[in-house]
Every structure is written in structure tokens, then in C-alpha cells.
Amino acid sequence: MRNDPLDLTPLDPSRDPERWRGMMAAVMRRVEPSIRSRAAVAPTVLGLIRGWARVAVPAAAVMAALALGISQVLTGPTGPVLARTDPVEQWLVGDAAIPAWLRADRPPTPADLWLASGGVR
Amino acid sequence: MLDSDARLVEQSRGGDPAAFGRLVERHLRTAYVVALSVLHEPADAEDVAQDSMVTAWEKLDQLDDPGHFRAWLLQIARRRALNFRRDESARRGVPLELAESAASGAATDREVMRHELQARLLHAMEGLTETERAVLLLHDLDGLKHREIAASLELPAGTVRYHLFNARRAVRARLTDEQQEDHDAQ
Numbered sequence: 001m002r003n004d005p006l007d008l009t010p011l012d013p014s015r016d017p018e019r020w021r022g023m024m025a026a027v028m029r030r031v032e033p034s035i036r037s038r039a040a041v042a043p044t045v046l047g048l049i050r051g052w053a054r055v056a057v058p059a060a061a062v063m064a065a066l067a068l069g070i071s072q073v074l075t076g077p078t079g080p081v082l083a084r085t086d087p088v089e090q091w092l093v094g095d096a097a098i099p100a101w102l103r104a105d106r107p108p109t110p111a112d113l114w115l116a117s118g119g120v121r
Numbered sequence: 122m123l124d125s126d127a128r129l130v131e132q133s134r135g136g137d138p139a140a141f142g143r144l145v146e147r148h149l150r151t152a153y154v155v156a157l158s159v160l161h162e163p164a165d166a167e168d169v170a171q172d173s174m175v176t177a178w179e180k181l182d183q184l185d186d187p188g189h190f191r192a193w194l195l196q197i198a199r200r201r202a203l204n205f206r207r208d209e210s211a212r213r214g215v216p217l218e219l220a221e222s223a224a225s226g227a228a229t230d231r232e233v234m235r236h237e238l239q240a241r242l243l244h245a246m247e248g249l250t251e252t253e254r255a256v257l258l259l260h261d262l263d264g265l266k267h268r269e270i271a272a273s274l275e276l277p278a279g280t281v282r283y284h285l286f287n288a289r290r291a292v293r294a295r296l297t298d299e300q301q302e303d304h305d306a307q
Contacts, residue, residue, distance in 0.1 A: 003286055003290070005261040006292055009262075010239045011242055011262055012150075023149065027149065031175055034178065035136055035138045038134075039135065041136075
């Protein structure tokens, strides 16, 4: 059975080249002003960078704040260590806290023991 | 080197009228063919094809994959043709252009003969489905390959071959019948 292409050229609008060019020109007349106006506002390289910076700078600030917060949580406070230590620790590290009986190299009296155990003089 | 559709789309988006002009040159006839497969009237199909190209420009930013410009344009052309058919359901019998030129005595024998041939072909295609008509016109009039038609109409290539075979056979049979009727009448 024959299955070669049909001759459909009578339906081809480009058979009349002048008319066909007129059709294409008609389309371009309708769209060209709009395309040209877009070219006028087409983004420049500097414009693209400015647009990018508008988003990137605030985002970077937020990221920096978050990073600082996380760093604080992980490393702990940087204030004086002794402020948080308990009395025994203070007593062991500081010269001023060494009781007189120990500095004099003599046995403690009951009063010294009372003081060392947290009693009030 | 031939610019790809994707490149021309990008250049058009950047405001290059020449690039869009190339897309019009390349695809206006395809839009016409799809419109004709819906409308059966060349003058209407020409109008719809032009409107479809304008719509394509207006919506160019909505095209996700610039490489699929043709398939996207065909969808626009088909939708516009269906809307046109719905809006103009009471169709005129004689193309307005021919009627006007005939009335003014300007229609040449050649124009009249061309319209007769068009009418004969379109009448022979009336029994086809819309898909068969689209496949036949895209292949035998617009010169697209099976795989290009398959991609444009979102059909398997085998289905395109099947529709093309059926469409040609049906149109040939109808044209032969009409010739026989004309011969018998003389």
C-alpha cells in the first residue's frame, strides 16, 4: 500500500513568499517595542552584583550572629574562672586563703578546725 | 552555526528582537499547521499562528526549559485555535479574503485555483482526528521528523507513525473518491 508523503503544498502559506514575510513582519511589529523596552532595562553586571548584595549582606549578618551564638555555647563564658569555683578550690589555689596554722607549720587548734569547716569566727 | 532555540529564547529574554525574529521564522509555520489541524480554515489558522507567536513572547519568562520552545509554542497555538473555534462556532463558508477580492474582481485564476485545492485537501482531511491531522500536517507540510513530532505532541514515535499511516491512507482514499465522482459527473 502506498504511504509516501501527500502533496499538501496548497496549504503552505509560505508558498507566497511576499505574503509570508508580511505575516512574520506583522508579528514583529507587535512584539518589537516590548522586546526593545526590555533591552533598556536589561540587567548590567553592576546591577546584578547590587541585586545579589541586597540579599547576601543581611544573610551574612544573620549567619555571623548565629555562628557567634553557637561559639559561645560550645566554649562557655570567658569571665573570671575563680568566680565560679567553690570555697575549697579557692582555699587551695589562693595564697591568701591558706590558714595561719598551716603557714606556721603547727597543728590546728579546735578554733582553726572550726574555721576550716566553714564556721564563723 | 545554527543557534539553538534555547539560545534564541535567552537572547530574546535579554531584549534582542533579532533573536525573537529568528524564532518567528523558524516556528511560525509550525504554529500555523497546528492551528490549521484544529480550524480547517487557512486564513483563521494564519491569524491564530500570529497571535500565538505574540503570546509566546508575552509569556516567554514562564517557559521553564527554553530548549522546549517549539513544543510549548504548539500548546499555545492549539489552545488559541480551540478558543477561536469555540468563539467563532458559526463559521463563514467562503474565506473572507477570497470573497472580498472576488467581489472587487481582483481574484486571479491562480488564487481561485489555490483556494479550490486547499478546500479539496481540507475536505479530505475532515474525517481525520485532530491528532491525525496534526501529525499529517507537521510531517508532510512542515517537514518535521517523526521524533520531532513525537516530542512536540508528547506522543510515542510509534504512535506518530501509526497516525501518519492512517491519515495518509484516509486522505488518499477520499481524494480518489472525489476524483471519481467528478469524473462520473462529467
